[in-house]
Every structure is written in structure tokens, then in C-alpha cells.
Amino acid sequence: MGALSIRNVKKSYGNTHILKGIDLEIEKGQFLILVGPSGCGKSTLLNMIAGLDDITSGEIAIADQVVNNLSPKDRDIAMVFQSYALYPNMSVRKNIAFGLEIRKVPKGEQDQIIARVAKTLQIEHLLGRKPSQLSGGQRQRVAMGRALARNPTLFLFDEPLSNLDAKLRVEMRTEIKLLHQRLGTTIVYVTHDQIEAMTLGDRIAVMKDGEVRQFGSPQQIYDEPADLYVAGFIGSPSMNFIPVDLTEQQGHAVVTLDNGHAELHVKLGVINDAQRAFVGKRVILGIRPEQLTDPDSAHSDRGNFQTLKAMVAITEPTGPDTLVTVTFNGVKTVARCHPRAAGNPGDLVQLVLDPTKALLFDPATEKRLA
Missing domain, CATH: 2.40.50.140 (Nucleic acid-binding proteins)
Incomplete structure (x- = not known):
């Protein structure tokens, strides 16, 4: 079963073409990286998968269901934002529980889910704190915990580490990779950092000017770049x-x-x-x-x-x-x-x-x- 299919997806604002026909497909449990410079269309594509932005033409299917006309809440996705998007007046526990309460999950089941997620992310000792009492890395863990509590078909990450310092970014990168290996979740992850792309993903789509210039495994893209752009973008120092x-x-x-x-x-x-x-x-x-x-x-x-x-x-x-x-x-x-x-x-x-x-x-x- 395909976890995500993107078929000839285009996005335009009048005569301005943001995405020019994107074709991508990943299977359940795969980690897809959308990588490219600012303005290449990667976040626009992620927002269209999430239902936060309309599709001009083409088709997006999640778990073999076409979702073009479904609202975000009906797409069985969970999103982790660059800004964490935590509720400042709520404790960590309540932030994680918020989506469960909206879906009227029974209280006993909520407690079990929160305990499981907190243990997985090693944030049990933070459940009583407010976001203002947390470091950047801890806030990111809470944002991930809120997504994990949903147990969705698809996780969407929008440059989640870009606000962290270099050392913490490396640590959180390892956390996300371990989480993916442990849970076998299906992830679409947007970044402009080619090192993040190479270390995290098992499939990479290198984007430029609203197009996918190459789609493949990290090693394939590194060893066999399709063109000068991909060859120069992937690798540090560059080719x-x-x-x-x-x-x-x-x-x-x-x-x-x-x-x-x-x-x-x-x-x-x-x-x-x-x-x-x-x-x-x-x-x-x-x-x-x-x-x-x-x-x-x-x-x-x-x-x-x-x-x-x-x-x-x-x-x-x-x-x-x-x-x-x-x-x-x-x-x-x-x-x-x-x-x-x-x-x-x-x-x-x-x-x-x-x-x-x-x-x-x-x-x-x-x-x-x-």
C-alpha cells in the first residue's frame, strides 16, 4: 500500500507557477526528504499534502485515498512545525492531550497514550511544565509528542530543527532517526539542509524552481547526481x-x-x-x-x-x-x-x-x- 502518492501536482498563483508538475511516491514506513533552497516550493508542497493549501491541478493520495477535497482534519496526518506551535498557557501534558480531547478519546486511553509518548521521547519529567519553562530541544520533543499521540498514517515535518543551535540540531536529528527506526512511521520532512537530508531520509527529492530535479536514495543521489545542480547541492564541501x-x-x-x-x-x-x-x-x-x-x-x-x-x-x-x-x-x-x-x-x-x-x-x- 502506498503511504503517499503525488501525481502531476501543480500550484499556480495567476501566471506565477510555484510547482510545475510534481510526481513522487513513497511506501508505508519510508522517510521522504524534500530538500532544496528557499523558494523552491518544498514547503508549498508540504502544505498541499496537509490540506493547508489548495492544489491547482493533479492529485494527492494518502494510503490510497485521494485527499484533494478533504479538510486537514480528515487526512489522517500530523504536522510538526518549525515554530513548535505549542499552546503557551497549557502544560506539556495538556499540549499533548489537546488533539485527543478534540477527538473525544476516553480519559483513561488519553493517559495511556500520553505515558507512552512521554516515555518514547523521554519527557516524562516535563509533563507538568509550561512551554516557557522548556529549552528549544524540549519544545521540539513536545511538538513531536503531540504528533505521535495522533498515531496518523503520515507525519509531516516542516523544517523542525532550523530554530535550534548547531549542537542541538545534531542531537535532535539523531532523536528523529531513532524514533523513525523504532516506530516505523511514515514521514515527509522538509529541509534546506543537505546534511539533514542525507542523514535522515531513505528517499530524497531534490527540488529547484518548483521541480523535482532528482528523486532517489541518499547514496544514489550522492554517487549518481542527475545534473550539476544536484551534484553541487548534495555534499559538503560541494563537488x-x-x-x-x-x-x-x-x-x-x-x-x-x-x-x-x-x-x-x-x-x-x-x-x-x-x-x-x-x-x-x-x-x-x-x-x-x-x-x-x-x-x-x-x-x-x-x-x-x-x-x-x-x-x-x-x-x-x-x-x-x-x-x-x-x-x-x-x-x-x-x-x-x-x-x-x-x-x-x-x-x-x-x-x-x-x-x-x-x-x-x-x-x-x-x-x-x-
């Missing part, structure tokens, strides 16, 4: 993009990198048909910082690695790694190195590139050549 000339040698794609002192011919993977059409032309080489590193930090079979030399421009220590900025083909390029191998500005360092992870893109369409 390096270097304009290169493409040739073919013995069935392999070969690109030329100029480090400012010499031209380096780098053999990549076996050339495919899409890439072969660009032989003799300029393409965009995409390589992630962790796939350009010092020889001792390389994870894969070093026999296939391509050795490069480059001059260090900037080093940025992060603790376990140091980000080293070098230049290839006139473009600043970031490598992730062990601190002992990072060198200093002005040093010539040796790097290795994993050719199996390098991607090529069409400069005109920005699509990956796959």
Missing part, C-alpha cells in the same frame, strides 16, 4: 566542477588538467556512449573533495588512482581532515587530505584522484553524461 577537454584512449575517457606548471592527462573510467559524443569537446569534470586526496588517505584500490601534483593556495583544518585548495584549469579545487599531508600555502603537494568516482557533465544542458 568541484572543472572545465576540461575530453579525449579517448584505449576505450577510456581522458581529460587534461593544467596545474599552472604542467598539463596532466588523467585517465578516467571506461567511456560510455554519452561521453563518446563529446570527444574533442569541452565538458565539466565533477570530482568530490574526498575523492581527491593525499596518497595515504585514499580508500579504494590505489592501483587505479591517478597521481596529480598541485600548488597549495589555502588550507582549512577541520580536525580529522584538512581541506586543501589548489588550482586546476584556472578553477579553485578543494581536496580533502590528512592534516600531516596537507602542506602549507605555496607548497607543491601530491594528490591522487579516484577515476571511478569522477563524473562528466554536458556544459550546455548541465546533465550528467551517463
Whole structure:
């Protein structure tokens, strides 16, 4: 049974098209992330799933029931907002119980549900407090508890961690992931934070300008981005993009990198048909910082690695790694190195590139050549 089906959903205000035909489907128990920059339409889509915003055209089904014309209260959903939306004059217990009282759940059953939810979220000791007496993380737990008390078909989270400080955001991210694993709930979660998207979701929809640019698993989107936008949005630090000339040698794609002192011919993977059409032309080489590193930090079979030399421009220590900025083909390029191998500005360092992870893109369409 599909938990959520979104079929060619569009949203317009007059001649302004906010969503341009969204198609997504998730099964019961899956965790869907809607990720993208501000203004991409992700919160609008969430509000349409919730029934807080009308659909211009298309169809949304929850648990195989089309809900286009149903009010929010009839959609069997629970929503956790960015602002927590707690009642300030009510205790934590009453905040969690409020929806149960509206639905006339018997008092004894209410007490059982509140006890179960409070134990799950470890907020038993907070039940008598008011929201003003809680920290941001505790308020977020209460907002989640109110949603959990409903036991709905679908949970909707609208940037729930964006008001928290960095440390608490990481802690709450872990809490939400554990909660999902424990309860097997179906979740749609909106965020602009690609790290949240990668760590929480088992399905990700990367959005831009009212469209889904790619929909898939976190690893698929990371390893096989559909285009330059997805490749650059997912991953931190973001993927390096270097304009290169493409040739073919013995069935392999070969690109030329100029480090400012010499031209380096780098053999990549076996050339495919899409890439072969660009032989003799300029393409965009995409390589992630962790796939350009010092020889001792390389994870894969070093026999296939391509050795490069480059001059260090900037080093940025992060603790376990140091980000080293070098230049290839006139473009600043970031490598992730062990601190002992990072060198200093002005040093010539040796790097290795994993050719199996390098991607090529069409400069005109920005699509990956796959």
C-alpha cells in the first residue's frame, strides 16, 4: 500500500507557477526528504499534502485515498512545525492531550497514550511544565509528542530543527532517526539542509524552481547526481566542477588538467556512449573533495588512482581532515587530505584522484553524461 502518492501536482498563483508538475511516491514506513533552497516550493508542497493549501491541478493520495477535497482534519496526518506551535498557557501534558480531547478519546486511553509518548521521547519529567519553562530541544520533543499521540498514517515535518543551535540540531536529528527506526512511521520532512537530508531520509527529492530535479536514495543521489545542480547541492564541501577537454584512449575517457606548471592527462573510467559524443569537446569534470586526496588517505584500490601534483593556495583544518585548495584549469579545487599531508600555502603537494568516482557533465544542458 502506498503511504503517499503525488501525481502531476501543480500550484499556480495567476501566471506565477510555484510547482510545475510534481510526481513522487513513497511506501508505508519510508522517510521522504524534500530538500532544496528557499523558494523552491518544498514547503508549498508540504502544505498541499496537509490540506493547508489548495492544489491547482493533479492529485494527492494518502494510503490510497485521494485527499484533494478533504479538510486537514480528515487526512489522517500530523504536522510538526518549525515554530513548535505549542499552546503557551497549557502544560506539556495538556499540549499533548489537546488533539485527543478534540477527538473525544476516553480519559483513561488519553493517559495511556500520553505515558507512552512521554516515555518514547523521554519527557516524562516535563509533563507538568509550561512551554516557557522548556529549552528549544524540549519544545521540539513536545511538538513531536503531540504528533505521535495522533498515531496518523503520515507525519509531516516542516523544517523542525532550523530554530535550534548547531549542537542541538545534531542531537535532535539523531532523536528523529531513532524514533523513525523504532516506530516505523511514515514521514515527509522538509529541509534546506543537505546534511539533514542525507542523514535522515531513505528517499530524497531534490527540488529547484518548483521541480523535482532528482528523486532517489541518499547514496544514489550522492554517487549518481542527475545534473550539476544536484551534484553541487548534495555534499559538503560541494563537488568541484572543472572545465576540461575530453579525449579517448584505449576505450577510456581522458581529460587534461593544467596545474599552472604542467598539463596532466588523467585517465578516467571506461567511456560510455554519452561521453563518446563529446570527444574533442569541452565538458565539466565533477570530482568530490574526498575523492581527491593525499596518497595515504585514499580508500579504494590505489592501483587505479591517478597521481596529480598541485600548488597549495589555502588550507582549512577541520580536525580529522584538512581541506586543501589548489588550482586546476584556472578553477579553485578543494581536496580533502590528512592534516600531516596537507602542506602549507605555496607548497607543491601530491594528490591522487579516484577515476571511478569522477563524473562528466554536458556544459550546455548541465546533465550528467551517463
